[in-house]
Amino acid sequence: MSLPISAIWPGAPFPRGATWDGEGVNFAIFSENATRVELCLFNPTGRREIQRIELRERTDLIWHCYLPEARPGMLYGYRIHGPYDPANGHRFNPNKLLIEPYAKDLFGQLRWSDAHFGYKIGHRREDLSFDRRDNAADMPKCRVIDPAFTWGEDKSPNIPWSDMVVYELHVRGLTKNHPDIPPPLRGTYAGLATAPVINHLKRLGITSVELMPVHAFLDDRHLLERGLSNHWGYNTIGFFAPDHRYSSSGVVSEFKTMVKTLHSNGIEVILDVVYNHTAEGNHLGPTLSFRGVDNAYYYRLVGDDPRYCMDYTGCGNTLNLQQPRALQLIMDSLRYWVLEMHVDGFRFDLASALARELHEVNRLGAFFDILLQDPILSQVKLIAEPWDLGEGGYQVGNFPAGWGEWNDRYRDNMRSYWKGDGGLIGDFAQRLTGSSDFYDHSGRKPYASVNFVTAHDGFTLHDVVSYHDKHNEANGEDNRDGTDNNNTWNCGAEGPTEDANINALRAQQKRNLLATLFFSQGVPMLVAGDEMGRTQHGNNNAYCQDNEISWVNWNLSTDDQEFLAFVQRVIALRREHPVFHRRNFxxxxxxxxxxxxxxxxxxxxxxxxxxxxxxxxxxxxxxxxxxxxxxxxxxxxxxxxxxxxxxxxxxxxxxxxxxxxxxxxxxxxxxxxxxxxxxxxxxxxxxxxxxxxxxxxxxxxxxxxxxxxx
The missing domain is CATH 2.60.40.1180 (Golgi alpha-mannosidase II)
Structure with missing residues (x-):
């Protein structure tokens, strides 16, 4: 393919994004309030802009063109013109190269600078000012992909809800330290698909892996300045693109190969997805994608002062699902990951934020209605984190039929019971038998409750029985971050100890917690490494620790091996005896x-x-x-x-x-x-x-x- 492009055809408004059809590429992007849209094409290194093409066709507020000479691998981005009027919610700035919301692949990493902000950093009028610097050299570029892949006879394992055993994992964190994975594959999708990992999952009895966010995300500027990174990835900037940090090959098909390999071994793939907010933050955040495409459309803004974002997520902004094209974006993303990537379900981060119609969480809202009637998405696993940070956001037990829910009441009751708190046997019995007090009244089943005693957010299992207080000093926030409400007991000493009695008690408490988890009705979720005594040394908020603190340690001590054998045995007992995973209360x-x-x-x-x-x-x-x-x-x-x-x-x-x-x-x-x-x-x-x-x-x-x- 040679640049510049000489032939420019009108193209079509559908499908949105950059779509290779075997002859050329159709480009289509939605913006309601834009006045002019330019498609920018780059050389193969992404460092130099070669051509700008104005999209002159506009159908139903979708700007589009077709380039018959374009091919997969082409790097591109957008510049979008329109009013820069923050007081009324508009933040168009054509000096900023934008990531397309439908981009299916990103090339290169963001290099932070003040040029990524639509306003002048430090200006007395803050975000009301206007910045004219070009940020393109330091921006990731969108890349056209060829979606062809040989799926063969691949199909979902389709594990019944009542038979599921979920394993929450971080692609990089699980495999980065595995000695039996070839070094180039450690920390990648390909590494997750290797025999050592799959054999471990199968011996353990895992039916479904839940991958922490793999959508393309950004490292926060303030973290990089402290020598840290956004390890967990709850900072999405691309809802269609798998993040390249976890790719050994740099091509999208590596993710597909991972899914196909897991499926052939009878293991489902569930994605932890973050549709409630984006990486652009609040009104003082950068202009990288949605903010520059159409801020007033894509984000929920304060009604009487649209300069500011509504923040139900604690991350500065909330996507506006009252807008049909924003809602369509999420549904198109979900269908893409099911139809093109063959994933088996989703866990929705801060799902209550997606259900807010005006202000209150509405279980009959458009988001739920569309999922329920969709012939594709209604057939996959849907799991809610049933809360957000807004008023009335805690909604455990209130999601519609067909949804599973992370049940934090299970975690809290079981931790409290086993550390010896009194007055809990009634709650303990409810959680053990599937939390019918939350789910039975609406006709839901025990498997609506996704039970866990630990999750990625908080202490590991080993730390639950080894620490009373959080120890997050490595995060650089003077130990102020992370919750203080942990329901933990250190068994008599804070952190590592040589006291044999304390260590024996800790091992016993771990057995108590996991045996209770797997003998409870509902869907059990195990966090990667908990079965092998993984510790974060008391850090209960390791979101920024892409290092030994977060990575799973596969060098097991005798005690770790003994505990792993125990967990394998308990899961086997659950699998072999349906009385522990009934379909009905x-x-x-x-x-x-x-x-x-x-x-x-x-x-x-x-x-x-x-x-x-x-x-x-x-x-x-x-x-x-x-x-x-x-x-x-x-x-x-x-x-x-x-x-x-x-x-x-x-x-x-x-x-x-x-x-x-x-x-x-x-x-x-x-x-x-x-x-x-x-x-x-x-x-x-x-x-x-x-x-x-x-x-x-x-x-x-x-x-x-x-x-x-x-």
């Missing part, structure tokens, strides 16, 4: 006329709990019978699902408690399966009759099985 009543309920709750003396006893502040020990023989569920072929019966015994008191096994039937025999008090949680050696006493140690969980008679 427990009914608490007799099934099949047997007189045996599908669930019973017991006190340590073997008698059933009554209503008043759930409120006792001193109670920290209880048992639950899970009736596998009376599940009253069917598989997809209509065949009844039966399982063994189980007893789960929980004791968050520090002292040992003899637990009398309940008498539920004549001659019942219980085999001990797991006890977190034992080293590594190894299988205890013992059989017990109904009415026998089980020696339940302090701060421990025990699992007993009664084999099905069917």
């Amino acid at each position: 427990f009914q608490g009543r007799a099934i099949h006329g047997s007189g045996t309920k599908d669930i019973h709750w017991f006190k340590p003396d073997g008698s059933e709990m009554n209503d008043e006893e759930w409120a006792h502040d001193f109670a920290r020990c209880l048992g639950v019978f899970l009736g596998g023989e009376s599940m009253q569920e069917q598989d997809r072929r209509g065949q009844p699902i039966r399982d063994d019966n189980f007893l789960l015994l929980f004791n968050s008191h520090h002292e040992n408690i003899p637990f009398s096994l309940p008498v539920l039937c004549e001659g019942g025999v219980w085999q001990s399966v797991l006890d977190t008090h034992l080293a590594g949680g190894l299988e205890p050696d013992g059989q017990f009759q109904d009415g026998d006493t089980y020696p339940l140690a302090g701060r421990s969980l025990a699992l007993l099985i009664q084999r099905s008679s069917s």
